Amino acid sequence: MVDMRGPNRRQLYAEQTRADLVAAARKLFVDNGFADTSVEAITAAAQVSKGTFYHHFSDKKAMFAELYTELLQRVGALADAASEAIRATPGEPALTAVSNLTHAFLRRTIDDPLHRELMAQAPSVLVEQYRHINDTVAQPPIERLLTVLAERGGVEPDVPVATVARLLLAVLCEGNQIIAAAADREDALARTFHTITLLMSGLATDGVSAHG
Structure with a gap:
């Protein structure tokens, strides 16, 4: 049976968190370059924890x-x-x-x-x-x-x-x-x-x- 309910609140939150991380990295990579952008800087800009970052990405x-x-x-x-x-x-x-x-x-x-x-x-x-x-x-x-x-x-x-x-x-x-x-x-x-x-x-x- 196909589930027609769509994404739940947890899925939507995860998608938004990932989008926030990507948006933060996008700006930092442009402003500072890859080498001078740390995972800490990305998570601080996205206002999430490092653990959350590594849940979505293996590394920067x-x-x-x-x-x-x-x-x-x-x-x-x-x-x-x-x-x-x-x-x-x-x-x-x-x-x-x-x-x-x-x-x-x-x-x-x-x-x-x-x-x-x-x-x-x-x-x-x-x-x-x-x-x-x-x-x-x-x-x-x-x-x-x-x-x-x-x-x-x-x-x-x-x-x-x-x-x-x-x-x-x-x-x-x-x-x-x-x-x-x-x-x-x-x-x-x-x-x-x-x-x-x-x-x-x-x-x-x-x-x-x-x-x-």
């Missing part, structure tokens, strides 16, 4: 990994939206959607401090797990996007989709690092975007549309 690295995974899921959603845009606009140059995706990702490095800091800190915090999360969360939507492009005839027919997807993701991640470290982030965004556009144009059968 696990919490960081969850936040980074959520970030890449949003990137994946952008890639899937780009795939839909290609299907919806058959008359537009196929790689325009890739160009727009690239610009949207790089723009977040300036506009979204959480995106900027998690992307910048992830390689050193997560180490081997960083590549695994990239490969399993972000790369598949990019592969789907490139597959749509190949089906549309927008990229050269012999383009190895998986390899290009992995390289494009790596370039986007490195672009974040360049922009995040720049004194003039707007200028760094323009230069990085232009460079990636030039790299991608070599794959196109109809050219890449620059983002203004």
Whole structure:
């Protein structure tokens, strides 16, 4: 028999507590960096005990990994939206959607401090797990996007989709690092975007549309 009563009060409290811990860590990782954020600081900001923290997370690295995974899921959603845009606009140059995706990702490095800091800190915090999360969360939507492009005839027919997807993701991640470290982030965004556009144009059968 299916229980139709929904979550009870204890479940709702646990979910809210977990959300409070994540919100506290999100802010502290941005403001202070992962290394300078302690479990004690997270629990103090969330107004819960350390025992409560360890009930939800094995350590602060696990919490960081969850936040980074959520970030890449949003990137994946952008890639899937780009795939839909290609299907919806058959008359537009196929790689325009890739160009727009690239610009949207790089723009977040300036506009979204959480995106900027998690992307910048992830390689050193997560180490081997960083590549695994990239490969399993972000790369598949990019592969789907490139597959749509190949089906549309927008990229050269012999383009190895998986390899290009992995390289494009790596370039986007490195672009974040360049922009995040720049004194003039707007200028760094323009230069990085232009460079990636030039790299991608070599794959196109109809050219890449620059983002203004």
